[in-house]
Amino acid sequence: MPGKEERSTTWREFVESCRNYVQEEWIGLRSRLRFRSVVGEFRRQLSGRTVVVLSAMVPVAAVGVAVVQSHINRAPLAYMVYVNGIYVGVTPDIHSVDRLRNRLGPEAQVDVRTVHMALPASTAEQFWRSLAASPAVPKVYAVYVNGKPVVAVATEDDAKAAIERVKALYTPPGGHVDQVAFRERVDFGPVDRWSGATVRTVDEAVQILQQGTNVQKHYLVSRGDTLWTIAAAHNTTVDQLQAANPQLANPDEIQEGDTLNLNAVQPYVHVEAVQTVTREVAIPYDVQYQDDSSMPTGQSKVIRDGAEGRKQQTVRIHYENGRPVREEVLSEQVLQDKVDQIVARGTGPAAGYAGPNWIWPTTAHLISSPYGEWRGRESHPGVDIAAPYGAPVYASNGGRVIFAGWDSGGYGNCVRIDHGNGVVTIYGHMSQVLVSPGQAVAQGQVIGHVGATGEATGPHLHYEVRVGGHVVNPMPYS
Numbered sequence: 001m002p003g004k005e006e007r008s009t010t011w012r013e014f015v016e017s018c019r020n021y022v023q024e025e026w027i028g029l030r031s032r033l034r035f036r037s038v039v040g041e042f043r044r045q046l047s048g049r050t051v052v053v054l055s056a057m058v059p060v061a062a063v064g065v066a067v068v069q070s071h072i073n074r075a076p077l078a079y080m081v082y083v084n085g086i087y088v089g090v091t092p093d094i095h096s097v098d099r100l101r102n103r104l105g106p107e108a109q110v111d112v113r114t115v116h117m118a119l120p121a122s123t124a125e126q127f128w129r130s131l132a133a134s135p136a137v138p139k140v141y142a143v144y145v146n147g148k149p150v151v152a153v154a155t156e157d158d159a160k161a162a163i164e165r166v167k168a169l170y171t172p173p174g175g176h177v178d179q180v181a182f183r184e185r186v187d188f189g190p191v192d193r194w195s196g197a198t199v200r201t202v203d204e205a206v207q208i209l210q211q212g213t214n215v216q217k218h219y220l221v222s223r224g225d226t227l228w229t230i231a232a233a234h235n236t237t238v239d240q241l242q243a244a245n246p247q248l249a250n251p252d253e254i255q256e257g258d259t260l261n262l263n264a265v266q267p268y269v270h271v272e273a274v275q276t277v278t279r280e281v282a283i284p285y286d287v288q289y290q291d292d293s294s295m296p297t298g299q300s301k302v303i304r305d306g307a308e309g310r311k312q313q314t315v316r317i318h319y320e321n322g323r324p325v326r327e328e329v330l331s332e333q334v335l336q337d338k339v340d341q342i343v344a345r346g347t348g349p350a351a352g353y354a355g356p357n358w359i360w361p362t363t364a365h366l367i368s369s370p371y372g373e374w375r376g377r378e379s380h381p382g383v384d385i386a387a388p389y390g391a392p393v394y395a396s397n398g399g400r401v402i403f404a405g406w407d408s409g410g411y412g413n414c415v416r417i418d419h420g421n422g423v424v425t426i427y428g429h430m431s432q433v434l435v436s437p438g439q440a441v442a443q444g445q446v447i448g449h450v451g452a453t454g455e456a457t458g459p460h461l462h463y464e465v466r467v468g469g470h471v472v473n474p475m476p477y478s
């Protein structure tokens with residue numbers, strides 16, 4: 001038989017165990033009540049009956065207590081858990097209590113009462129379930145995207161702030177913003193402190209919503225870097241780099257020490273915004289061409305300068321995560337008409353290239369000395385055309401000037417043109433030469449003026465043709 005002192009302690013334990021057991025049952029019904037009110041309720045409801053029961057037990061105390069006590073002592077230990085003074089559940093597993101302490105962190109006060117109590121096997125699981133429902137257990141807030149939690153923050157206000165900041169980041173500045181909305185369903189709600197989520201700051205939450213959480217390669221901007229040099233060095237494009245760094249307000253202003261994302265972001269959310277703006281835009285001018293046979297093919301000349309017009313547009317712009325993706329023009333008003341540019345386009349023979357036809361090399365047609373005329377020692381190698389002093393001398397076909405200047409062999413001021421295929425034309429006795437060696441000339445281009453330089457008795461044009469270096473009759477080449 002245990003001693004008096006021991007028995008009295010055991011009796012107190014027994015009463016407490018009974019109280020705890022009934023309390024546990026009661027909490028099952030009204031778990032939100034505070035401990036004290038539960039005890040009060042217990043007392044109010046059961047004190048009468050308990051007294052009767054306990055009184056009835058007194059006569060059989062010696063045997064009864066021993067039996068009950070041995071029963072209770074054989075019952076395993078259980079742990080009644082209180083968070084910040086509020087009862088939250090009972091568990092047979094002391095490790096659950098340690099886990100709870102770790103998960104709740106230092107701001108929560110976790111207290112335990114040890115009782116002897118046989119608990120069903122499912123209690124350990126129920127313990128965690130009842131914790132989730134308990135207002136005594138601190139919550140964190142998850143931001144949900146399409147029903148899936150993507151980031152956790154400490155408070156409801158943080159969750160709201162993160163969502164609103166992402167929206168604000170992608171709200172186009174200026175103009176009338178018609179609409180800003182997430183494409184996804186975005187909301188937030190409480191989750192258990194120990195749900196495993198890392199609690200983020202609002203800044204971190206904003207970044208995760210914007211950029212996703214895929215592993216990111218970073219680049220630290222050095223002095224002199226531009227998006228172009230960085231893109232080139234990392235086998236990417238400026239567009240992709242910009243898309244990977246939605247935080248860059250102005251991609252031209254990256255700074256030494258900035259950190260850039262190198263691979264594409266996969267944002268959790270897409271902010272779709274619609275904005276209506278009124279703006280002035282240029283009306284580009286068109287170019288009208290006019291054919292001009294007096295100019296060689298390939299040449300052109302601006303006859304009238306063009307001028308842009310201006311118009312006022314009201315446009316609805318659709319944005320996705322801050323980037324314009326689509327525009328609708330709602331109305332347009334021309335403020336100033338455009339002026340088209342007019343360009344003369346040469347259709348004449350191209351400079352430098354001989355065509356199939358030849359032309360007469362000056363304005364006069366009187367031949368004063370024909371080809372082959374015998375002149376004592378030799379025959380005349382060309383034709384002399386009696387043209388007035390200063391008359392224009394034309395290239396008889398397109399070609400390239402191979403000689404232009406004074407010829408000491410008697411031709412005076414002279415031009416030689418190579419027409420390709422071994423054909424060279426020679427123009428002699430000119431008063432003035434207008435072309436230079438190497439220059440491409442078109443058929444009919446004025447290359448000089450008729451004169452009487454060199455071995456000439458009066459103004460005339462000596463026109464001579466050589467094929468493969470041999471003098472030929474120039475008449476077929478005119």
Ligand SMILES: [Zn+2]
Pocket residue numbers: 369380382383384461462463
């Ligand atoms: Zn001659």
